[in-house]
Amino acid sequence: MKQIKTKKDVIAIVKAKKIKNIQLWFTDILGVLKCCSITNEELTDVLNHGKGFDGSSVTGFAEAEESDIIAQPDVATFQILPWEGDKFPVGRMFCDILNTDGTPYAGDPRYALKRNIQRVKKMGLTFCVGAEMEYFYFKRNTKPEVLDEGRYFDVIPNDLANKLRKETIDMLRKVDIQIETSHHEVAPSQHEIDPRYDEALAMADKVMTFKLVIKEVAENHGVYATFMPKPIFGENGSGMHTHQSFFKGKTNVFFDKKDKNHLSKIAKWFIAGQLKHAREICAVTAQWVNSYKRLVPGYEAPVYISWAQKNRTALIRIPLYRPGNVSATRAELRCPDPACNPYLAFSVMLAAGLEGIEKKYPLPAAIEANIYKMEMQEREARGLKALPVNLFEAIKETEKSKLVKKALGEHIHSRFLYNKNKEWEEDRMQVTSHEIKKYLPIL
Numbered sequence: 001m002k003q004i005k006t007k008k009d010v011i012a013i014v015k016a017k018k019i020k021n022i023q024l025w026f027t028d029i030l031g032v033l034k035c036c037s038i039t040n041e042e043l044t045d046v047l048n049h050g051k052g053f054d055g056s057s058v059t060g061f062a063e064a065e066e067s068d069i070i071a072q073p074d075v076a077t078f079q080i081l082p083w084e085g086d087k088f089p090v091g092r093m094f095c096d097i098l099n100t101d102g103t104p105y106a107g108d109p110r111y112a113l114k115r116n117i118q119r120v121k122k123m124g125l126t127f128c129v130g131a132e133m134e135y136f137y138f139k140r141n142t143k144p145e146v147l148d149e150g151r152y153f154d155v156i157p158n159d160l161a162n163k164l165r166k167e168t169i170d171m172l173r174k175v176d177i178q179i180e181t182s183h184h185e186v187a188p189s190q191h192e193i194d195p196r197y198d199e200a201l202a203m204a205d206k207v208m209t210f211k212l213v214i215k216e217v218a219e220n221h222g223v224y225a226t227f228m229p230k231p232i233f234g235e236n237g238s239g240m241h242t243h244q245s246f247f248k249g250k251t252n253v254f255f256d257k258k259d260k261n262h263l264s265k266i267a268k269w270f271i272a273g274q275l276k277h278a279r280e281i282c283a284v285t286a287q288w289v290n291s292y293k294r295l296v297p298g299y300e301a302p303v304y305i306s307w308a309q310k311n312r313t314a315l316i317r318i319p320l321y322r323p324g325n326v327s328a329t330r331a332e333l334r335c336p337d338p339a340c341n342p343y344l345a346f347s348v349m350l351a352a353g354l355e356g357i358e359k360k361y362p363l364p365a366a367i368e369a370n371i372y373k374m375e376m377q378e379r380e381a382r383g384l385k386a387l388p389v390n391l392f393e394a395i396k397e398t399e400k401s402k403l404v405k406k407a408l409g410e411h412i413h414s415r416f417l418y419n420k421n422k423e424w425e426e427d428r429m430q431v432t433s434h435e436i437k438k439y440l441p442i443l
Helices: 007-016 043-049 109-121 160-174 199-221 265-276 278-285 289-293 342-359 377-381 392-399 404-427 433-439
Strands: 021-027 031-039 051-054 068-073 090-098 126-133 133-139 181-183 191-193 221-227 241-249 305-308 316-319 331-333
Touching: 007 043, 007 090, 021 068, 021 109, 021 181, 031 043, 031 051, 031 199, 043 068, 068 126, 109 126, 109 199, 109 305, 109 342, 109 404, 126 191, 126 199, 133 160, 133 199, 160 181, 160 199, 160 221, 191 199, 199 221, 199 342, 241 265, 241 342, 265 278, 265 305, 265 316, 265 331, 265 342, 278 342, 278 392, 278 404, 289 392, 289 404, 342 404, 392 404
Parallel strands: 021 090, 305 316
Antiparallel strands: 021 031, 051 068, 068 090, 126 241, 133 191, 133 221, 181 191, 241 331, 316 331
16 A cells, blocks of 8 residues: 555545545553544544543543543554455554643553653664564364464465465555564464564554454454463463564664674663563563463473573574674564563563663673573572563562653553552452362362
C-alpha cells in the first residue's frame, strides 16, 4: 500500500476502496488489544477530533470519576485488514490515547514507549527492535491437543500448521509487515515467525497486529493459536527473543570493528544496563504467572543473568558477527515472552539500556559455558544471579524499582502492579489438577 502520511490520504483510500468500517485499535495496560469501530461517515470528524470513550471500563486506564478519554487515530498506521475479505473491506488504525484537552493520557502504553523513545532521539539515534514470535497451534478442545509431533525445523508432509504459517505470512505481507523467516519450533505444534527489525514503536504495533493475524488465520481453519508462554508441561515454552540495536542514520552504533566481540562502548554499556536491571524489569517482560513456568532450567529459556555469544542459556546473547553484515550487530534479550505488552516491555528494556549508557556501567565477563550444567558453587563463584522464580518475586522487584517507575510513569506503574498482585493472589489460591493427582491419594 502507498505510504500514508496525512488525514487526506486515509480519507482518499477509504473512498477509493469503498470502505464502510474502520477499526480503532489500542491496548490496555496488560497488552490486551481493544477496538472501537466507526463508519466512513464518521471518519473525518474522528480524524480531526478523536473518538471519546469511557476509560474506566478499560483495565488499568481511568477511574470512574475521570473516565472520559479520547482515542486519536495515528494515520500512518492505516491498513486494510485482509482477513475481512474484499466484499466488505475493513480499515484499521492504531490510536494514541489523549485527555479531553488533547494532552497525552498517562495510562496509554503506546505513549509510555513514545516517551522513552524520545530520550534516544535526543541522542540523535533510533532504537530498532526485532521480535521473534513463538506460539502454539492446538485443536479446539478443552485441553491443549497438538496438531503435530514436529520438532525444530522439521518439514512435515501435508502439515496443516505449515499451511497456516504460509497463509499467515501472506496476510502479514498484505499489511506491510516484512517477514525474515518462519519455521517449526522445538516443541510439538510450536512455530515461529520473525518480522524484519524496525523502529521500536512500529515493531510494538507489528507485534499486536502479528498476534491477531495468527489467531484469525487459525480460527478460520478451526484451530486455536496461543501465545501462552508455557502451555505444555515438559516441553519448551514460547519466548519473544528481542533483538535490539541503535542506529545513527544507516550506521549501526552497536558495531565496533576493532573490538574482539565487535561491540561498541555504547553497546556494552547498554547490555550492562539490562543485566543490572534485569530482575526489576522482569515483571513487565514476563508479566504472567505462567511466564515463570517457562523461565526454568533445561528448556532453552534464560534463568541466570549473564551474556554470551554462542551460549543460549545466557539472558542476553550477541549473535556472532558475519563480515559485511554490520547492520545485524545486536543484543538479543531472551526473557520476554509473546504474551507481554510490547509497548511496556520495549519501554523498560530501553530504559534499562539507557541507564547503562548514561552511567557507563562496566560489562561483566561473558559466560560461554552451559550455565544449567554448572554446580551451584561455580555459579556463586562467578557471581551469577537468577531471574525471579515466580510472578510474586518479580512484582516485588518492580515495586521498588525507580527505573521502571520512571519508564512507565506513576499511573501505569501503580495500576500495572495492582493488576499483577491481583493475578498472583488469585492464582496462589487455586488447587491444581497436579496437586490433586499428587497429594490426594497420600495425604
